[in-house]
Amino acid sequence: xxxxxxxxxxxxxxxxxxxxxxxxxxxxxxxxxxxxxxxxxxxxxxxxxxxxxxxxxxxxxxxxxxxxxxxxxxxxxxxxxxxxxxxxxxxxxxxxxxxxxxxxxxxxxxxxxxxxxxxxxxxxxxxxxxxxxxxxxxxxxxxxxxxxxxxxxxxxxxxxxxxx
Numbered sequence: 001x002x003x004x005x006x007x008x009x010x011x012x013x014x015x016x017x018x019x020x021x022x023x024x025x026x027x028x029x030x031x032x033x034x035x036x037x038x039x040x041x042x043x044x045x046x047x048x049x050x051x052x053x054x055x056x057x058x059x060x061x062x063x064x065x066x067x068x069x070x071x072x073x074x075x076x077x078x079x080x081x082x083x084x085x086x087x088x089x090x091x092x093x094x095x096x097x098x099x100x101x102x103x104x105x106x107x108x109x110x111x112x113x114x115x116x117x118x119x120x121x122x123x124x125x126x127x128x129x130x131x132x133x134x135x136x137x138x139x140x141x142x143x144x145x146x147x148x149x150x151x152x153x154x155x156x157x158x159x160x161x162x163x164x
Contacts, residue, residue, distance in 0.1 A: 005149070005150070008146070009147065016065045017066050019062040020058075023055040026051070030048045030052045054133050061139065062140055065146065069150050069156060092155060093152070096148055099144075104141075106137050106138070109137070110138040114131050115131075118130070
């Protein structure tokens with residue numbers, strides 16, 4: 001069961017990272033396009049700015065699960081280094097529960113904002129609902145839950161100071 005969940009977690013976190021990388025590529029490409037249209041062609045494309053912002057929001061919320069999985073998001077380095085193994089495992093659980101609580105709030109309010117924002121449109125792109133900007137929070141949060149549980153089951157500790 002543990003190995004099956006870790007395989008699922010590896011795939012889901014990998015999928016989230018592919019999405020985050022794609023959003024970075026889109027933001028970069030649109031940024032270059034915006035520079036060319038604004039300064040070379042002198043015909044600015046206003047719609048690129050909102051899409052860059054939207055892709056950066058998605059990039060962040062899809063990239064966070066990998067940080068949680070690697071143990072690099074919430075860290076209690078000093079306590080962890082000074083503690084015996086039984087206390088370390090207790091700290092792992094405490095950090096996991098705190099992170100899950102935070103992510104639960106993000107998922108709950110992110111979904112609420114998404115539903116409220118579906119009647120709003122994006123400035124510069126009136127055909128796209130704000131739902132697509134806000135829904136990054138609960139979608140990223142769901143990927144985070146999987147990464148947090150994966151890190152509790154199989155701690156990675158890939159942050160610089162406490163790497164094991």
